[in-house]
Structure formats: structure tokens, C-alpha cells
């Protein structure tokens with residue numbers, strides 16, 4: 334499994350990501366990831382590919398006192414926003430394939446909605462396991478496959494029709510780890526022992542279908558790839574394809590299915 338899509342964004346898009354994507358989608362998943370990883374007081378926790386830091390911020394109150402929470406991401410813009418929002422937490426720049434920590438540094442290594450953007454997922458999981466302590470946990474969240482997404486399926490199909498290959502590559506990558514059997518093979522292939530699996534039916538909540546389209550474009554690498562006409566067509570297309578998920582008041586509640594996996598770090 335390989336991708337060339339690394340979800341690299343500008344500082345402006347990172348601000349949009351924090352203001353729009355995080356409350357609409359990612360905040361719902363962070364406590365579920367902390368739960369499946371069993372994060373508790375006194376633990377040291379790493380948030381890999383932390384983006385603007387929603388997972389790190391969510392686990393921080395759980396580790397209390399002697400605990401430690403670190404967020405690491407490749408993207409300087411994401412980290413700048415993470416530092417602004419939560420200056421008291423520890424933020425590090427780094428690539429998942431060479432994490433800047435010694436072996437066994439963390440009780441729990443968490444990674445939310447990012448595995449699909451790593452060029453070598455097995456190598457990434459091995460590196461996450463390396464910085465986890467033996468007997469500790471690596472836990473992941475990924476979106477389920479596109480064919481299991483009743484709202485995003487039609488939205489992506491429409492956006493790809495409008496914007497072509499430039500949009501296709503990114504929009505397909507979001508769902509690239511969604512086949513559960515393949516995902517579990519990748520996790521075990523990296524030497525981790527799967528301990529718990531959960532598929533969750535989440536809800537992406539936006540003020541309107543337009544707002545979903547705006548977020549998907551302006552808070553992601555798509556912003557730099559579309560013409561003004563394509564962007565306009567995606568917004569009006571969203572109103573049509575997302576109509577079944579739009580309430581009488583115009584707000585959108587789009588189902589978003591995803592998988593959570595927890596795995597034990599082996600002893601060396």
C-alpha cells in the first residue's frame with residue numbers, strides 16, 4: 334500500500350482545519366481512541382501525525398500529574414496551530430518513519446485519521462511500535478472504505494467528476510485503509526498483536542452542505558488544486574448529493590464510518 338498524498342497544508346489551511354474540520358469531525362473520534370488505548374493517569378502518550386492536536390488535547394486531562402503528552406507531525410503549519418491552541422503541551426516536528434524519540438518512550442502511541450497518508454504504512458507502524466514500551470499500546474483510527482460511506486460516497490463521486498485526477502488522488506486516499514481485513518494484516522505485519530477492534534458510526538456535522546464542501550477544500554491540500562469554477566461546482570453539487578442528510582433547518586448530519594484498532598507492542 335503506497336500513497337503520494339501526505340496531507341501537507343499551508344498555515345492558513347491548518348487554521349481552517351482547526352476551526353472547521355476538528356469540531357465537525359475529528360473531535361468526536363479522539364475520546365474513542367483514548368478509550369480503546371486505555372489511556373490513564375500517569376501514562377506517557379504520543380499523538381502521531383497530531384495535526385492541530387485534537388488527540389493530544391483530549392488525552393492530556395486523562396494522564397494528569399506525572400503523565401506526559403507529546404504531539405508530533407511533519408507539517409509546520411499544523412504544529413504552529415497546535416502550539417497556539419495548547420501552548421502547555423509538548424509539540425515536535427518529525428516524520429513517522431523516523432520519530433525523534435528513543436525506544437520504549439511511551440505507554441501509548443496514538444494515531445488518528447493519518448495512517449492512509451503514510452507512504453510506507455508497515456514501516457510507520459513499526460516505528461510507532463519502536464517508540465512504544467514493550468507491553469504498551471499502539472492505537473489507530475481510520476475512515477472505513479468509501480463504499481461503506483452513504484454520504485461521503487456520493488460526495489466524493491461528484492467531486493471527482495467535477496475536478497478529475499487532481500481531486501481523485503487525495504479523495505481516494507482518505508479511504509485507503511478502510512478495508513478492515515487489510516488493515517489488520519498491515520498492523521500484524523508490523524509485528525503488533527491486535528487486542529481490540531471497533532467500527533464506529535460517527536456523524537460529520539456542518540451548518541450546511543456548502544460548509545462541508547468549503548471545509549473539504551479550504552482545510553485540505555485541495556485548496557491549491559481547484560479552479561474557481563470547479564470549487565463552485567463542488568459546492569452546488571454538495572447541496573444536491575447531500576440533500577438526504579440535510580435537515581429542515583439546513584444543517585447537515587453526514588454519517589462517517591471508521592475503524593479503531595488497538596494493538597500490543599511486543600517485547601524485543
Ligand SMILES: C[S@@+](CC[C@H](N)C(=O)[O-])C[C@H]1O[C@@H](n2cnc3c(N)ncnc32)[C@H](O)[C@@H]1O
Nearest residue numbers: 339359382383384406407408428429445447450
Ligand atoms: C487528516 S490529518 C489528521 C490530523 C490529526 N491526527 C487529527 O485527528 O486531526 C493528517 C496529518 O498527518 C500528517 N502527516 C502526513 N504524513 C506524515 C508523516 N510522514 N509523518 C508525520 N505526520 C504526517 C499531516 O501533516 C496531517 O497533519
